[in-house]
Amino acid sequence: MVERTRTGRFPVGLRRALIAFALAQFICSFAGSNMNVMITDISEDLGTTVQGVQLAITLFLLVMAALMIPGGKLTDILGRKWCLQLGLLLFGTGALLSAVAPNLTVLVIGYSIFEGVGTALLIPPVYILTTLLFQDIGSRARAFGAISAMGGIGAVAGPLLGGFIAYAVDWRAAFVLQALIVLLIVLLARRTVQDPLPADRSQPFDVGGAVLSAAGLVLIVLGILAADDDPRLTLGLVIAGVLVLTWFFVSVRAKERAGREPLLPTLLFRNRASNLGLVTQNMQWLMVMGTSFVVSTFLQVVKGYNAIETGAVFTATTLGVLLSSLFAERMARRRAQRTLILAGFTVTVAGIGLLLGVGTAVDSIWGLIPGLFVIGLGLGGMLTPSVNVVQSAFGEDLQGEISGLSRSISNLGSSLGAALAGTILVAGVNGADPNRAYLWAMLAVAGAGLIGLTAAWFLPRTRPA
Template structure:
């Protein structure tokens, strides 16, 4: 099929499909971050604690991460469009249920479970279909750029949009908005999205592998959440999670040796560029969610800001992401992906340093804005290249698996960001120096950025996308 018209634009149907994919990534990222500015409102309304709302947020991110690999595998068996629509319907149902939640338990069922499962089903098809429908390198980079940019915007604009809605109406209205956007995506997807590959019901599904992979990830993140309460329990859960994941890989190897279909092919881990790209994805989303959670909690708990005031502060980050996203395609044509990722980490770490330097020495809120703006610039500039590095490292028949693995690793980063920073904050607030806890939490986020920077340094020098949509070696 022709991917560009004579004007350089995608055909109408393909453009509508891309809008649906970008909106789907936006709403999932929005759902993960907009709760941060509503922590105080939700905890008061549902008669729970800040830690209770944090648990709901972390569980949402964890369910996504734990089920993303199985979700990616199901696309081969039941079809990518079918999984996309089903995931959207589950997500929308969870959003509606959450909007009427009378207590924390129902909120967890609607938000953490239903929206989490829905996201795990709908996100892998978004990236698989993008890879299949946008065939040449230039078109695919442009499409991934739009989707990743909307994901980044959803994550950093979530506090602003959620804060405005919570202040003007209610935090419950934010969930109604999610349901309405999901309905629009369903209607658009039914008409514009097509699946180039037919589903294969003969493809077996590795139930044991799905259970082991999900259980291992959950044990590790829950262990981090419990770090402040019981260090021994934390160690035990993290070790148990590592053992379960090791057992998962043992079963995968056994299935491959016997000629059976595993949940995840070990060939996905033999590609150096992809492995390093996955590390950068994980640390990027840890920084997105970790910094958002720390700053949001600080503004509400320490400064006493309401939802709209807290969201307004994040306008600086949103503007930074928008600016860097606007130049993403142009930069991808001129610079290797490795260079863009390295620059993104360096700029983001510099933004955190600026935030701590200016924001920590002044009581005026404007002092936080330069650091948040620079953080947005860095994050927006490196999200797309990391996706491209990973997704483009494998042929079509492995797109279901690598898409599930890629999204799982990214969402695991988000859940680790919320769990790690939340644990540091709870320990600090309960201790003798609560103000220092926020500094330590942001330092931990910067430390994760250093890990991502090192991984990016060892990425092989890739290709620069040429103006004609092809590529040239560097």
């Protein structure tokens, strides 16, 4: 049981571990969004196109989503701290490789592959170790709140920090910053992060299930990316992805009946609250990345703003997330998690309406600020409750699996946001009316919010934590 000091604070060792966990989630979310404001700089420097940079961003998010479930399973087999350290090593190596990338291919290898795989290895241990180290409900909720808030802040502050770095120094410096933060996490985690449970290397690893789950997700997202080139290819890839995922679930059921251990137990999909919570997580991160990518790309490619101007406008979103996160714990004591998630989606969709209304009526970059601020308020208020709903639905024996599934679903939402909304925008950027493409892209993001709102409505009505 976690002990508190008389001031209500965690012991020093746990505080440092929590800082390491929160920074790990921050840097992974930051890596997913900071590239959005550097699209023009990167494409010009590497001699590629906007679509090329979009592909690198989407592949990074997709690799995370596709490998997060296997990564969660590996934490139990190889050890949670060991996977955390290996993930940090791969992420830091990828950041340094990206910083010196001479072309798009090397950038994809360093950023999309190395950082993507590193994230898939390091994020599941963050959530599993948090569950194990912070055992009582109140402490765990506070820890999850801090980690989720830092994830949200990393995602929405990525454009702001990335734009400032690209303008003041160079876009490559953003990757150097990532490597430095990884080094700080390694130093913090080296002594303060302890794994309460030993690794069980005798557990089997479902290689076939890992391949099928990853292949299915990859096919679906690649199909969406191909929508502006060949609709028939899109349909074929999406159908293939659905069939592969169906094959995955059939194989999981068959292995359970045969007494073998699958990659994911079907038990994870029998909890109504968790299933609905996963839907809300997916839609939340689709909205985070969709908004960031669409607005950033539109301002740079269509409106001609530079990285610092584009990043500065996202200060409003960052402030919104910070403000709602500061009151998250207090609100959790007064309102049920279902209520907070419902309110978050409602406010976020309203923010998109404000973004399109005021932002279109006011012919200035400052017209976007009210809508982006409201979007930040909504997102910051519901990210933590959704994580709590899912993680708290299962005991410690399933934390590795549910953590991997939860992070996979969230990152799949991010990759879908960049792929779906990004493809709608990019397909119309060079057309006769790029403003119309921007409108449709943001309406797609708002549609995701309505799906999340519907799922949240059916969450169990529970009392405040």
